[in-house]
Amino acid sequence: NAGVTQTPKFQVLKTGQSMTLQCAQDMNHNSMYWYRQDPGMGLRLIYYSASEGTTDKGEVPNGYNVSRLNKREFSLRLESAAPSQTSVYFCASGREFRTEAFFGQGTRLTVV
C-alpha cells in the first residue's frame, strides 16, 4: 500500500545541473501535482496534471518542466538548477483537483 512514492528523498545539485524528480501513485487517481515548500511560504503549486495526457502551469512554474508519463507517473524536471530552487518538493495525487490530495514524503533538494 505505497500511495504516492517520490524519488529521490534527498539531492544536492550544482548550479546549472539538471535532474528529474520521479513520482508514482498506485491509487488510480486522475489528478497529480507538484508543490514546493519553502520556509514561511506554505506549499506552492508548480505544475499539475488533471488527467493523463494533460499538464498545466501552477503558481510557480518558471524553471521547471513536467511529464505525465502515464496515469501513475508524473515527473518534474529542472533543466538548469538555480540556488532559488533549493526547496522541499512534494508530489501529490487526488481523484479530482478540488478534492483532498495525497502527498508523497517529499524530496529535499539543495542547489549549491
Place this chain on the structure above:
Amino acid sequence: DQQVKQNSPSLSVQEGRISILNCDYTNSMFDYFLWYKKYPAEGPTFLISISSIKDKNEDGRFTVFLNKSAKHLSLHIVPSQPGDSAVYFCAASLNSGGYQKVTFGTGTKLQVIP
C-alpha cells in the same frame, strides 16, 4: 500577496484541552477549504474539509468552522493528544481559469504538552 493566512506560527496546548487553529482568507471566491497535518520529514496528510455552503463539519475529535462573512476558518481539536503535535496547513480552493486553484497557508506548528 498571501491570500490564505495563518497568523500564528505556533501554538502550545496541554493534553486533554482544546486546540484552536485559525486561518483567514482574503478572496471571497474561495469555495472549498481543507486542513492538512504534517509531521517532520513526511508529506502533508488530509485531515478535514468544508464546503462554503456549510458553516461546520465534524469528524471525530476534529471540527472545522467556517465564517464566510469574516473570511475566517478555524480547526478545533478536542481533546488534544500528544500525537496531534504537528504542523497544520489550511488550504482554500477556487475555480480559476478553468481549473481549481488551491492556495495553502504558511502553517501553524501545534505542540500538545503531556
